Amino acid sequence: MQSRRRGTRRPRARSPFENRGVIAALVLPGVAVLVFALVVPLGFSIYYSLTDWAGFGDYRRIGIANYREILFEDPVFWRSLWNVLLLMLVTIFIQNPLAFALAAVLSRISERLSRILRTVYFIPAVLSLVIVAKLWVDILNPNVGILNKLLIAVGLDAVAMSWLSDPRTALWAVIWIIVWQGFGWALLFYYAGLMTVPREIEEAARIDGATWLQTYTRVIIPYLAPVISGVIVIDVVSSMKQMELIYLSTAGGPGQLTQFIGVYLYQKAFVAGEYGYGNALSVLFVLVSVGLTLVVQRLLRALPEDAKGPEGTKGLEGPKEP
Amino acid sequence: MMLRGQHPSHHAPGRLGRQLLHAGLVLFAFAQLFPLLWVFLYSIQKSGDLFGPELLKLPAEPQWGNYARAWTDGRILRYGWNSLIVVTASTVVSTALSFCMAYAIARMRWKLKSFALGAITLGMVIPIHTTLLPNFIWFGWFGLVDTRIGLVIPYVAFTLSFNTLIYLGPLQNLPPSLEEAALIDGVSWPRILWSVVLPLATPATVTVSVTTFLTNWNEFIMANTYLATEELRTLPFSIIRFQGQYSSDYAVQFACMVIVALPALVIYLWFSKRIMAGATAGAIKG
Numbered sequence: 094m095q096s097r098r099r100g101t102r103r104p105r106a107r108s109p110f111e112n113r114g115v116i117a118a119l120v121l122p123g124v125a126v127l128v129f130a131l132v133v134p135l136g137f138s139i140y141y142s143l144t145d146w147a148g149f150g151d152y153r154r155i156g157i158a159n160y161r162e163i164l165f166e167d168p169v170f171w172r173s174l175w176n177v178l179l180l181m182l183v184t185i186f187i188q189n190p191l192a193f194a195l196a197a198v199l200s201r202i203s204e205r206l207s208r209i210l211r212t213v214y215f216i217p218a219v220l221s222l223v224i225v226a227k228l229w230v231d232i233l234n235p236n237v238g239i240l241n242k243l244l245i246a247v248g249l250d251a252v253a254m255s256w257l258s259d260p261r262t263a264l265w266a267v268i269w270i271i272v273w274q275g276f277g278w279a280l281l282f283y284y285a286g287l288m289t290v291p292r293e294i295e296e297a298a299r300i301d302g303a304t305w306l307q308t309y310t311r312v313i314i315p316y317l318a319p320v321i322s323g324v325i326v327i328d329v330v331s332s333m334k335q336m337e338l339i340y341l342s343t344a345g346g347p348g349q350l351t352q353f354i355g356v357y358l359y360q361k362a363f364v365a366g367e368y369g370y371g372n373a374l375s376v377l378f379v380l381v382s383v384g385l386t387l388v389v390q391r392l393l394r395a396l397p398e399d400a401k402g403p404e405g406t407k408g409l410e411g412p413k414e415p
Numbered sequence: 416m417m418l419r420g421q422h423p424s425h426h427a428p429g430r431l432g433r434q435l436l437h438a439g440l441v442l443f444a445f446a447q448l449f450p451l452l453w454v455f456l457y458s459i460q461k462s463g464d465l466f467g468p469e470l471l472k473l474p475a476e477p478q479w480g481n482y483a484r485a486w487t488d489g490r491i492l493r494y495g496w497n498s499l500i501v502v503t504a505s506t507v508v509s510t511a512l513s514f515c516m517a518y519a520i521a522r523m524r525w526k527l528k529s530f531a532l533g534a535i536t537l538g539m540v541i542p543i544h545t546t547l548l549p550n551f552i553w554f555g556w557f558g559l560v561d562t563r564i565g566l567v568i569p570y571v572a573f574t575l576s577f578n579t580l581i582y583l584g585p586l587q588n589l590p591p592s593l594e595e596a597a598l599i600d601g602v603s604w605p606r607i608l609w610s611v612v613l614p615l616a617t618p619a620t621v622t623v624s625v626t627t628f629l630t631n632w633n634e635f636i637m638a639n640t641y642l643a644t645e646e647l648r649t650l651p652f653s654i655i656r657f658q659g660q661y662s663s664d665y666a667v668q669f670a671c672m673v674i675v676a677l678p679a680l681v682i683y684l685w686f687s688k689r690i691m692a693g694a695t696a697g698a699i700k701g
Contacts, residue, residue: 098456118604119519121533123512123575127538129425130546137549172677196442198436208439212687214445216451219683219690221532221633221649224676227668228450237465237665246470281691334542337636357542362548363640375545386540403489 116268135379142373147366159373164178170374173345173352173380179266180353181332184279185325188272190379192279193321197309199280200287211284218277225340229270233257255317255341260350265349275331279324286320287313333382451676458482458669465665472486477584478666487670489653495678497652501563502631505570510624513575517582518612522591538576543569543688547640561643578623581693584620622693625686632679650675 102266110116138246140396141161163170195214217225232238232255241253256266264284290313299313314321338343345352358378362371457465457600459477485491508644519525546569551560558563589612597607613620635651653675657668683690 107594108524110522112604113525115604116519116523119515119523123516123579124531125535126512126568126572128576129551130569131538131541133543134549134553137553138545141549163651198440202437202440206440210440210444211691212684213689214447215687216680217447219633219679220630220676221679222634222653223633223635223654224672227654227672228454231665231669232450239470242468242470245451245468260640286690330540334544336542336544336565342637353445355542359544359547359636372548375548379541379545382542383537383540410610 134282135376140373142376144369146369148362148368151169152369154368156287159370160377162370163377166382169349169357170354170377171353172349173354173357175337176264176351176353178263178333180271180335181329182269183272183329184275184332188279189283189324189328191275191320193283196280196283196287196315199284211281214280215277217274218281219341220274222337223276225270225274226338229266229273230257232256232340233266257346260347263343263351267339267343270342271335274338278327278331280373282320282324282327283317286317289320291317314412317407319394322390326386326389327395332384333378354381393415429477454669454672457581458673460666460668462664462666470655481666481670482674484667485587485674488667489656489671489674490648490652491674494591494647494648495665497563497647498632501566501570501649502628504563505574505631506566506624506627508567508572509574509578509627510620512571513578513623514613514616515608517579517586518608520579521583522583522594523553532630535576535579539580540570543573547636550641559605560641563647565641566637566649567693569637570634574627574630577638578627581623581626582616582619585616589615618689618692622689623684625682625690626693628689629679632682638694 143154143156144152145155145158199211220228220272232240233252235241235255238256240256243251244253254262256262294312294316295308298308303311334355335353336359338357339351340355341360343351345356354374355378358371358374361374453471456471458481459479460474464474464546469547514534516531520528550565551567551684554560554565554568559568575604593611593615594607597611597697602611632699633651634649639651639655653671654668657671659663
């Protein structure tokens, strides 16, 4: 009895790859950083979202009053979500097809030219957001900006305007800046995807007498469905995350028209002095981001999968926010 | 990448079509670069030149003095040095931690592995902006607000997920036999990771460290929120400084933008192949 019990306790011969001490040493430092900089702050956010704290002085715990106000009495919150949605639709349905078409062209020209062009097309994506914002604020500036000068030069004086402060154009101007900055990413992803398409399936399509358009719509695009899904999920995530470009160009104006949720929570907390309210926005921001991402992933996965693409994208592995 | 190479398209358009296509592509590249060219051109002119009616104007005599003023008034050296310290530290730590995490997930056998991987991918969805508010209080408890370490920690945290996923593929593809042999020879784990595994993962290490460096080099909103001390501020502040101070002195502002953009551009052009490979891995690999 005694010896048998000892026997079961004796550690069986473990593979060195199961060494718990080593695993802990490898994983815990990273986990500690994530907990310290991501998880605990989220906990703090939840706590302060239930208060009316202004950022200084005393505060009361007010339950879910902030959330109730945001959801039922705050048109700016809904406006900011709507703008995020609009940005998503523009990136998915306008930026993506253009990027795909350009990537398709780049995959068919000589490698040397293609590489040079890809490098150039990606440049906006590696510029600091501060520079991108300032650049476009100046280009769209009614006095010194080149856009208005260009319009005046071709006789379209009537169209020249203050793009970022005119309520008719501000939102589109902001969306343009974001799309300009993000285009390189979409192009890069699609180009990389197109490089994985085996030559044989194209050849087969040609032998079957498919036109180039049919080759793309019937063979290549279905083959790349996982890549396209992955890029769409990335678009959803990065549309949610937009903040700096708006903050530095319109700061949500004119009159909250170009408000995005990342900017809004920042202004509420640090400008309007509604720290508790800002934290409630923060918590909703996380919930919407994660929720929407999961929903879009689920939807895309539910699409009929008639093609066997490359290794299925799990989708979430997006680019780092540039 | 091997699959396609350069093969003449079977739907090759005619010579004229091809030339038109190339012209269009080059034109698009030019359009993409035009804003930058515009900024550069006016950065070497007098500020008043920008208010003229002409679309573009070549400088009569280049005003390189704008750059000298941008350099001193933009405090490029001070801010650049601060950026370098914060960004280098966060890049080294993030690369090291993500390498370790990816190795543990790729090679080691443990129960919570798939849970950990899920949590890491989820970490990528959470926007950096949601931590801006609570960190003021939480980091404040440790005196980390308005310090360099207070920036390094979130910079590491917000690049860790992506980097771990970048490392994962290459590490999974390495044969375990090398480590097994080393273990039998009694080599210690730290040495195995450092001198056996890490050298084999060099391409991924380059991708991870360069993209982390660029991301954090360009980061603005956290630095803007937490750094109140003038002497600690990072490079993007150079541009912000001019907005109030010389709001109509466009030439100096443009010169400042060129100076700030240049290091990132050089790094990008130098490592563009690795950066693109990394982004690709992010999109296609699991």
